Amino acid sequence: MTEPVLTFTDRGIYCPAADVFIDPWRPVDRALITHGHADHARDGMGRYLATDAAAPVMRHRLGAIDLQTVAYGERLRIGSADISFHPAGHVPGSAQIRVEVGGEVWVVSGDYKTEDDGLSEPFAPVRCHAFITECTFGLPVFRWDAQTDVARQIDDWWRANAAQGRATILGAYALGKAQRLLSAIDASIGPILTHGAVENTNEVLRAQGLPLPDTVRVTPQTDPKAYPGALVLATPSALGTSWARRFGAASTGFASGWMALRGVRRRRAADRGFVLSDHADWAGLNTAIAETGASRIFATHGYTSIFRRWLESQGYDAAVVETAYEGESIDDDGAGTGE
Amino acid sequence: MRLFTALFTRLDQTTRTNAKVDALAGYFADAPETDRLWTIALLSGRRPKRAVTANLLREWAAERAAIPLWLFEESYPIVGDLAETIALVLPDATRASDHSLTHWITTIRALAPRDEADKRAAILDAWDQLDARERFVFNKLLTGGFRMGVSQKLMTRALSRATGIEEADLAHRLMGDWTPETTSFDALIRAHDPSVDLSRPYPFYLAYQLDEGPSSLDAPPGDWAAERKWDGIRGQLVLRGGAHFLWSRGEELMTDRFPEFARLVDFVPAGTVIDGEILAWRDEFPLSFNALQKRIGRKTVPKALLRDAPVILYAYDLLEWQGADIRDRPFAERRTLLDALVASVPPEAPLRVSPLLAFDTWDRLADIREGSRDFASEGIMLKRKSAPYRAGRKRGDWWKWKVDPLTIDAVMIYAQQGHGRRANLFTDFTFAVRDGDALVPFTKAYSGLTDAEFRKITAWVRRNTLERYGPVRAVKPHHVFEIAFEGIQESPRHKSGVALRFPRMARWRHDKPVAEANTLDDLRRMLAAYG
Numbered sequence: 001m002t003e004p005v006l007t008f009t010d011r012g013i014y015c016p017a018a019d020v021f022i023d024p025w026r027p028v029d030r031a032l033i034t035h036g037h038a039d040h041a042r043d044g045m046g047r048y049l050a051t052d053a054a055a056p057v058m059r060h061r062l063g064a065i066d067l068q069t070v071a072y073g074e075r076l077r078i079g080s081a082d083i084s085f086h087p088a089g090h091v092p093g094s095a096q097i098r099v100e101v102g103g104e105v106w107v108v109s110g111d112y113k114t115e116d117d118g119l120s121e122p123f124a125p126v127r128c129h130a131f132i133t134e135c136t137f138g139l140p141v142f143r144w145d146a147q148t149d150v151a152r153q154i155d156d157w158w159r160a161n162a163a164q165g166r167a168t169i170l171g172a173y174a175l176g177k178a179q180r181l182l183s184a185i186d187a188s189i190g191p192i193l194t195h196g197a198v199e200n201t202n203e204v205l206r207a208q209g210l211p212l213p214d215t216v217r218v219t220p221q222t223d224p225k226a227y228p229g230a231l232v233l234a235t236p237s238a239l240g241t242s243w244a245r246r247f248g249a250a251s252t253g254f255a256s257g258w259m260a261l262r263g264v265r266r267r268r269a270a271d272r273g274f275v276l277s278d279h280a281d282w283a284g285l286n287t288a289i290a291e292t293g294a295s296r297i298f299a300t301h302g303y304t305s306i307f308r309r310w311l312e313s314q315g316y317d318a319a320v321v322e323t324a325y326e327g328e329s330i331d332d333d334g335a336g337t338g339e
Numbered sequence: 340m341r342l343f344t345a346l347f348t349r350l351d352q353t354t355r356t357n358a359k360v361d362a363l364a365g366y367f368a369d370a371p372e373t374d375r376l377w378t379i380a381l382l383s384g385r386r387p388k389r390a391v392t393a394n395l396l397r398e399w400a401a402e403r404a405a406i407p408l409w410l411f412e413e414s415y416p417i418v419g420d421l422a423e424t425i426a427l428v429l430p431d432a433t434r435a436s437d438h439s440l441t442h443w444i445t446t447i448r449a450l451a452p453r454d455e456a457d458k459r460a461a462i463l464d465a466w467d468q469l470d471a472r473e474r475f476v477f478n479k480l481l482t483g484g485f486r487m488g489v490s491q492k493l494m495t496r497a498l499s500r501a502t503g504i505e506e507a508d509l510a511h512r513l514m515g516d517w518t519p520e521t522t523s524f525d526a527l528i529r530a531h532d533p534s535v536d537l538s539r540p541y542p543f544y545l546a547y548q549l550d551e552g553p554s555s556l557d558a559p560p561g562d563w564a565a566e567r568k569w570d571g572i573r574g575q576l577v578l579r580g581g582a583h584f585l586w587s588r589g590e591e592l593m594t595d596r597f598p599e600f601a602r603l604v605d606f607v608p609a610g611t612v613i614d615g616e617i618l619a620w621r622d623e624f625p626l627s628f629n630a631l632q633k634r635i636g637r638k639t640v641p642k643a644l645l646r647d648a649p650v651i652l653y654a655y656d657l658l659e660w661q662g663a664d665i666r667d668r669p670f671a672e673r674r675t676l677l678d679a680l681v682a683s684v685p686p687e688a689p690l691r692v693s694p695l696l697a698f699d700t701w702d703r704l705a706d707i708r709e710g711s712r713d714f715a716s717e718g719i720m721l722k723r724k725s726a727p728y729r730a731g732r733k734r735g736d737w738w739k740w741k742v743d744p745l746t747i748d749a750v751m752i753y754a755q756q757g758h759g760r761r762a763n764l765f766t767d768f769t770f771a772v773r774d775g776d777a778l779v780p781f782t783k784a785y786s787g788l789t790d791a792e793f794r795k796i797t798a799w800v801r802r803n804t805l806e807r808y809g810p811v812r813a814v815k816p817h818h819v820f821e822i823a824f825e826g827i828q829e830s831p832r833h834k835s836g837v838a839l840r841f842p843r844m845a846r847w848r849h850d851k852p853v854a855e856a857n858t859l860d861d862l863r864r865m866l867a868a869y870g
């Protein structure tokens with residue numbers, strides 16, 4: 001009986017052949033990181049390994065860390081394991097991590113979505129024997145509209161607000177969702193103002209060459225009246241606070257996969273909820289899993305028990321593993337955590 | 340159904356009262372007359388009868404979505420709404436149509452007598468020509484639970500704006516035993532003749548909660564009448580033309596459920612309407628709400644139950660007297676008439692008057708309030724002596740001043756993910772009291788925390804799960820919560836032997852370790868004192 005390629009420990013997903021952890025939640029010597037969200041990239045690790053494109057955000061968030069980078073598809077030999085990173089389509093720089101030991105291939109998905117958002121490196125299926133997948137939205141009630149349709153809904157709403165002389169405040173995570181929205185909407189409708197946490201990430205991503213429209217950082221000196229008909233891109237936690245009230249009788253909206261549920265939309269008490277997620281929907285999860293060709297599936301976070309049962313009914317050998325990953329949060333600002 | 344779905348969507352997309360009234364008033368001005376009337380009916384709780392069982396709808400939806408039924412069943416509690424779950428899992432429609440709201444309601448109503456195969460064909464056909472939003476609305480009509488985030492009060496305000504008729508007057512016109520089949524928009528709203536409907540009740544006046552205590556009121560004690568707040572079913576007894584009708588606050592006709600009141604026709608003159616509380620009653624004292632509960636939900640009442648849980652109407656107010664609407668007269672005057680009326684009725688008739696409490700200072704009233712539980716009462720009602728009987732929940736003249744809830748410190752031992760608005764959080768918890776080294780579960784609670792607290796506990800539950808039983812997670816016994824509740828009863832069905840009324844989380848006791856939570860003995864003592 002040979003040792004499994006990956007094991008599940010209370011510190012994170014572990015590869016014995018390489019003596020490395022993937023997205024660990026407790027300090028370890030060597031960590032491979034799928035992407036820069038705080039539930040996957042935490043501080044306190046001895047050494048980090050991530051993609052070139054994920055590195056700037058990680059440095060921005062975690063400060064001076066010992067970080068080695070790798071290109072997508074590049075093969076590294078660590079111990080007796082061959083390791084490579086492949087696009088996950090979740091946020092710019094996000095990766096699935098492929099680990100091969102003695103001809104057996106396991107892939108850790110991190111967070112992923114299958115739709116090309118025009119900004120992140122598009123998701124690429126990787127053939128493997130075992131696939132460790134998230135399933136944040138692993139229920140058949142979650143079905144996403146195409147990004148272009150959602151962007152049009154947002155444009156229409158923004159335009160109508162601007163015509164009524166109202167500001168438009170849209171809540172979205174500072175890393176990933178905010179930039180995706182910026183690149184998908186029609187920036188010619190009016191000026192775009194940003195919350196500081198959003199603008200900080202914008203600066204990091206612009207510096208690495210991502211095309212984002214011009215934005216104006218909101219500071220205590222900013223006079224909202226100088227920007228009539230503006231779209232204000234805020235963190236979720238800034239909605240409903242005094243920070244948002246400076247824009248007067250604005251219309252507020254929120255973009256998240258959770259907005260598919262009417263109940264959650266009503267709890268957020270925003271005027272509009274737009275269904276847009278950086279995680280795969282039901283169809284996306286099922287397609288992604290099928291395309292790996294894997295027969296063994298491990299579900300890490302989301303509706304894991306239900307999703308496992310579904311996979312079993314589809315003939316997979318499926319299991320649930322307990323992790324500290326959090327799925328798509330709609331209740332914090334996503335600057336550090338969630339998503 | 341596009342116009343109605345657009346209305347629904349606009350109402351759903353805003354939390355602003357004015358925007359809702361605007362949307363409704365616009366709809367009432369534009370929509371076809373029968374659609375208007377159906378909308379009023381839906382918004383005042385007059386839903387079409389369920390023509391298809393929920394079970395069949397689930398089966399057909401799962402089948403159409405090509406998913407196993409169990410997966411549908413698992414998704415439903417997470418979404419929290421059957422109509423929405425179905426709308427979300429169905430594949431896209433293959434064609435489009437634009438029939439009126441009335442068309443679809445008529446279609447649904449025509450289904451009732453048809454066989455299962457016909458029903459299935461009709462519903463699959465409807466699903467296949469409606470877009471996602473229209474489907475949700477259609478499913479809502481099918482399943483009956485129609486709520487649009489619009490109170491009857493708001494709807495009445497919008498209708499008032501669209502028709503120019505005064506709100507309180509409209510509220511009265513909209514009450515009673517009508518459906519869109521028995522009337523028309525013109526007959527109901529424009530040409531108003533109350534005598535057409537002998538049963539028509541008046542809108543109930545509802546009190547606001549007094550949080551600060553009565554010294555915060557704008558008038559001295561002498562301007563107020565006080566009585567106990569009774570824990571029964573609020574009802575309005577209408578006696579007209581030799582018949583009697585009993586209405587609930589939810590405008591449900593309860594006449595047949597409480598046959599005791601038929602005999603009042605012999606003692607109370609026609610042209611009388613009384614507002615009061617229906618209470619289970621024995622030896623001139625109210626029985627527990629438990630006794631009354633046996634009578635709720637029964638359409639007909641067996642003799643044994645009539646004997647075990649007899650009811651009376653505990654009268655609060657007189658709204659109509661000698662055929663005249665007297666709601667504009669001051670409370671003190673109405674109450675004097677009510678006292679005289681009840682005094683003229685023999686004691687074997689099931690009618691009493693809720694006694695007024697004598698007090699001259701707020702301190703004295705506070706003392707009386709402390710004794711509420713001894714009377715199976717929830718606190719004190721305060722009514723301004725000079726006030727008219729208003730329609731709906733209005734601030735200013737009627738206040739409820741409830742007793743503080745009972746509380747117990749308990750340990751959280753199980754957690755379950757919420758549904759609907761809190762689908763992504765752990766919100767449903769089971770709590771235990773200590774019994775030696777053991778923890779005995781005694782209640783569930785799922786409200787009372789702020790969203791921020793729910794987020795915090797959710798993160799903690801994820802990291803401290805000991806075991807999973809389907810959707811339920813056993814968690815490390817670590818957190819202590821103060822559970823507030825309104826009453827406690829013996830219950831052989833529960834392991835702890837007690838059942839609580841309205842339990843909720845009052846406070847997260849970060850300061851208390853598990854060893855300081857209350858015990859099963861404490862709980863039993865509370866049962867002895869308040870049960």
Ligand SMILES: [Zn+2]
Pocket residue numbers: 037039040111325326327338339
């Ligand atoms: Zn994540």
Ligand SMILES: [Zn+2]
Pocket residue numbers: 035037090111338339
């Ligand atoms: Zn993420």
